[in-house]
Amino acid sequence: MSTRKLGWVIATALLFLVLAVGVFLISDQIAKKTTIGIPQFQDNHIELIDQNGIVRNEDDFADRPIALFFGFTYCPDVCPTTLTTLAAARDHLNSTGMDTTALQIIFITVDPERDTPEQLKQYFSLFDVNVTGLTGSPEKVRSVLKQFGIYAQKNGQGDGDYLFDHSSAVFLYRDDGSFKGTIVHNEPIAFITEKIKSIL
The missing domain is CATH 1.20.5 (Single alpha-helices involved in coiled-coils or other helix-helix interfaces)
Known part of the structure; x- marks a missing residue:
């Protein structure tokens, strides 16, 4: 040349x-x-009840990374898929030697009328994932949904037989409470794993 x-x-x-x-x-x-401009996790006011009947607030989740999403236990597809995917990503990171014990997976219901603490506890027992479920009065749940900018619309008014259209993204927060980014529904598992890794 x-x-x-x-x-x-x-x-x-x-x-x-x-x-x-x-x-x-x-x-x-x-x-x-x-x-x-996106508030830190602890800048939101939360006063809800977990699946064990314990009142929880935003400060209970301080100093550890968070994967937060909103759903309901009667959800036929998005919610169980999200739980399963988060568990798979966590297991993959564990298999590489990374310690994921600090990760907090938080599920806030958009359906407080049916999602009692007992219902949440029974639902989470179906998944191999450590998750904190939060529910409360409709007023308190609506307040939290508004603070996080979550869309949730009930479809159907039948005798307990209804679904919700709702925001499906997982919100990721670093251990200092600052917002890192989101995981969208049906995102490739490799991307999800890397995103979770980035907040650990």
């Missing part, structure tokens, strides 16, 4: 390198900006 061609190859490689670094830095800044 001539000196001139070699120079062009090196120049082209350097250009691609500069562009790649630029794209990375820009995307990183965009990611940071998208989380600016």
Whole structure:
């Protein structure tokens, strides 16, 4: 290869390198900006009851990373899939030698009328995952949903036979309570695992 061609190859490689670094830095800044203004977990006011009948508030979950999502125990697809996927991601990280015991998986119901503490406890027993379920009066649950910007709409008014359309994302928080990002429904397990790893 001539000196001139070699120079062009090196120049082209350097250009691609500069562009790649630029794209990375820009995307990183965009990611940071998208989380600016989102309150820390502890800035929200929570006063709900867990599956063991214990009143819990936002401070009970301080100093440990959080994976938070909203759902209901009569959910036919999204909620059980989310629990199963989070458990699989946790197990994969454990298999690589990473300690995931600090991770708190929190499930806040959008259906407090049916999701009593007893119902939550029975539901979680079906999954191999350590999760804290939270419920409460309809007023207190609505307050929490509003604070986190969660959409939840009841479909059907039959005798206890109804479903909910609801936000399905998992919200990730670092151990200092700051918001890290989200996991969307049906995201590849490899991406989910890396996202959870990033808050541990």
